[in-house]
Amino acid sequence: MGRHASQRAHRRARTGLAGRPALLGGLAVLLVAVLAAGLVWWTSRDDDAVADAPGCADEQTVRVTVAPEVESLVRELLAEPPSLGGDSCAVAELTAEEPLQTLADLGALGSDALPQVWVPDSSLWAARAGDAGLVPSGSLATSPLVLATSRAVAEELGWLETPPSWGEALTTDRPLAVPDLAESAEGISVLGAVRQSLGGGEAADNAVVEAVLAAGRGDVPTVGDAITAGTEGGADAPLVPLSEQEVLTANRAAGSDSLVAVYPRDGSPSLDYPVLRVPTREEDQDAASAVAEVLVGAQVNARARAAGFRDHQGAAPDGAGTGTGIQEAAPRALQLDGAAVQALLGRLSSLATPSRLLTVIDVSTSMNAPAGDGTRATLARDATKSALTLLPDSYSGGLWAFAYQLDGERDHVELAPIRTFGADAGGKSQRQLLNEQFDSVPSLLQPGGTGLYDTTLAAVRASRDAFDARSVNTVVLITDGENEDDTGIQLDVLLDTLRSEADPNRPVKVVGIALGPDADLGALEEIAGATGGAAYQALDPEDLQSVLFDAIRRRG
Structure with missing residues (x-):
């Protein structure tokens, strides 16, 4: 019928709470935790290591898989195994893994090989999992999505004083680094925001296609290149969709405040780091629930903010504001149409061929x-x-x-x-x-x-x-x-x-x-x-x- 017209480190690292090295947001972080007073002690084994606690005679291991950037935060939160009553406790076996890999595992592996608790960076992954039976327990942390570039570029464009809409920002002539759409919740969320900003429909879809195809050209910057150019204050730094936490982390690593977050005026979708319970054997459900409850408890908020995230109520990361590249005030929330985002992802996935x-x-x-x-x-x-x-x-x-x-x-x-x-x-x-x-x-x-x-x-x-x-x-x-x-x-x-x-x-x-x-x-x-x-x-x-x-x- 006729018609009228970031790239984060890709590493799967299974670790126990003994603190083997893990990649976090592309930065190698070696975490060695030592807690005094005999509360927790650490042991490293040839097999998957776990944390033991004195007085915990009955250890029930819970397999926990998390997005790489929250690995150290989750490790800290689960340092003391939650009690299951009596002398039983739930001990976490932690895996830091890109959500795409976990999503693939959910559709291919048996329950004994799957995590029992999963913390991806976005609820979009749960939606893509379809009928996997995931049960949400709450949110570990949040981080709004922003457009990052150098302070020099943002000031030249006047975006720090008068922010653009998503549609305006991503349909300019500025070079744009788009994260891998297959692996990146940031990329698909931002493109969903662009489509929504442009009013939806075929014209908006075509604008998104244009951005994606342009980003597939060999002469466009990578996400890593864009972050480097931004932290170095380059006058020609590209635009790059990032989470606010990634901006803060990159600036701290570079000893710079030159990479700045631009908060589009129509609001920001957020990475919401959902804590999801994966179907497991009945005898393991209490232990999995206990671990999930720790990851959404009141004690999480302060630690999430210290790690560069906003808490699930939107309170700013510690030290946010002047000299950090991010603002203290929570940006206006942009709620994406989940069904429209999934449909967009399907259309964009076809462009991979x-x-x-x-x-x-x-x-x-x-x-x-x-x-x-x-x-x-x-x-x-x-x-x-x-x-x-x-x-x-x-x-x-x-x-x-x-x-x-x-x-x-x-x-x-x-x-x-x-x-x-x-x-x-x-x-x-x-x-x-x-x-x-x-x-x-x-x-x-x-x-x-x-x-x-x-x-x-x-x-x-x-x-x-x-x-x-x-x-x-x-x-x-x-x-x-x-x-x-x-x-x-x-x-x-x-x-x-x-x-x-x-x-x-x-x-x-x-x-x-x-x-x-x-x-x-x-x-x-x-x-x-x-x-x-x-x-x-x-x-x-x-x-x-x-x-x-x-x-x-x-x-x-």
């Missing part, structure tokens, strides 16, 4: 019709070039032009074969070659009509011959007219041929874009339907840019 695009542009003389500040041809050129700048080097593309009998009796010419954008193309990259060939499109206009159907079939066959199983293989067909080749294949034969030649092992979709009011949207819809693709109409040619983004987002 590269696209392999053969773009086929109509160069019949009707494309010389005025449109906006130029012609339909110049708008097609500009829109496709703009889309190209966003696509990462792992994507592939080629370019054809078509009209009527451009090459003997053939209606199309190949301007660039399909290659990955980073591949060599005769001394230049494929991306550079495509840019040059897109520039040439307005000069290629030819009289004589449009060989739409023959070209469509040839393009699908060429894409199938160049098929890459690691990519989504698509023909993007841009035309402002209808088929005018009476000597060529007709629509009914084209549709039958597309269906009969379809190879389930080498699927090729056609995304048709009807440019202007004279394009044959009906034919494009039928072609798209025969290939599992989609058809779009850009009645106003200036809408072509958003239509292209929508096509990329939907992958047909």
